[in-house]
Amino acid sequence: MKLFLNFKDYIIFIQSNEEKLLKKLEAEFHFFKAEPVEKVDLEIELISDSSPDIPSMVATKILETCSIYQFAGRQYQDYQGKALIIKEKDENLIQIFSKDEDRMFELSFLTIHSYLGMGLDKKGFSRIHALGYSIKNAKTVIMLPSKGGKSTLLKHLIEHENLKILSDDMPLISLNGDIHAFPTKISLDQKPEKGILSTLHWETFSRTFYPPKYVTSLSQFKDKIDATEKSDKQILIYGLRLSNGKSILTEVKKWKMIRPLIENMIIGIGLPQIIENILTFNFFDFFRLSGFGIMRSICAFQLLMKSKCYYFYMGTDVDQNVQLLLQLSDEEINH
Numbered sequence: 001m002k003l004f005l006n007f008k009d010y011i012i013f014i015q016s017n018e019e020k021l022l023k024k025l026e027a028e029f030h031f032f033k034a035e036p037v038e039k040v041d042l043e044i045e046l047i048s049d050s051s052p053d054i055p056s057m058v059a060t061k062i063l064e065t066c067s068i069y070q071f072a073g074r075q076y077q078d079y080q081g082k083a084l085i086i087k088e089k090d091e092n093l094i095q096i097f098s099k100d101e102d103r104m105f106e107l108s109f110l111t112i113h114s115y116l117g118m119g120l121d122k123k124g125f126s127r128i129h130a131l132g133y134s135i136k137n138a139k140t141v142i143m144l145p146s147k148g149g150k151s152t153l154l155k156h157l158i159e160h161e162n163l164k165i166l167s168d169d170m171p172l173i174s175l176n177g178d179i180h181a182f183p184t185k186i187s188l189d190q191k192p193e194k195g196i197l198s199t200l201h202w203e204t205f206s207r208t209f210y211p212p213k214y215v216t217s218l219s220q221f222k223d224k225i226d227a228t229e230k231s232d233k234q235i236l237i238y239g240l241r242l243s244n245g246k247s248i249l250t251e252v253k254k255w256k257m258i259r260p261l262i263e264n265m266i267i268g269i270g271l272p273q274i275i276e277n278i279l280t281f282n283f284f285d286f287f288r289l290s291g292f293g294i295m296r297s298i299c300a301f302q303l304l305m306k307s308k309c310y311y312f313y314m315g316t317d318v319d320q321n322v323q324l325l326l327q328l329s330d331e332e333i334n335h
Helices: 019-028 101-123 150-157 218-224 254-267 284-306 318-334
Strands: 002-007 010-016 042-047 067-071 074-078 084-088 093-097 125-127 131-135 138-143 163-167 172-174 185-188 203-205 213-217 233-241 248-251 308-314
Touching: 002 019, 002 101, 010 019, 010 101, 019 101, 042 101, 093 101, 101 125, 101 284, 125 254, 125 284, 131 150, 131 318, 138 254, 138 318, 150 185, 150 318, 163 218, 172 284, 213 218, 233 254, 233 284, 233 318, 248 318, 254 284, 254 308, 308 318
Parallel strands: 010 042, 042 093, 138 233, 233 308
Antiparallel strands: 002 010, 067 074, 074 084, 084 093, 125 172, 131 138, 131 163, 185 213, 203 213, 248 308
């Protein structure tokens, strides 16, 4: 089975001998599924089989998750014998081997995101670790750390009839500062027992070093996805957690968003990726990654200039948090 994905003209071609595996990836990246084309930017081959023997060599780098080797124009990432990723240096080809279906899906998911980050940078788009949604063409991006409550907020916000989703945790920002959709899935620690989300089909996403998540594809919510490329208003929010007390949403000067943007967009803390996939561990990586940093900085600056900025001090009352966000959107729409 074959799958073509088009991310803002960055084309990834995936093939596998396991149809079920590709169906899961198709559901994950449903918004970007494309027709077959001859020229692709990256080819990924998923092989549900034992890893081939690798040449005897000294590890270039040893990480907690895997060991990295370089030999004869190839990079090998050995995941303790349970999985193997082979990257051809002079070709845009990656092979992933594993008999473990959950491990294979996790590695293919992370590999796609790792190379996608650099691919989108080349196309003039940057990812931001944030929740994104719109109401009546007013787009909002909320930066929160991992486990900060993005999906919990979305679970409640989505009940609003006029709300459309941009992304659960990864909207795209263009070079001119516009916010674009990146809808893949919603992931939660527990399945919803009531509301719109409880009516959807949920699956378990098993992760090697983290607890499993319950996920549902946003392909079931096509009418709730905002695919527009322009907006009338843009709101940029940085969320901070309060130990107790009422939530506060307050407008701030744009310069106060510089540090959150550096963390959540330019560096990309919290974005899904396998950092060892990006680095080849040589001197030239510094200059290559510096170029990406400059591009992301431009996108972040333009986003900042186009957006009204707020700090959101979030209390423990989820309903109040949601009401404050909805009230802000209404005010911006009617202003």
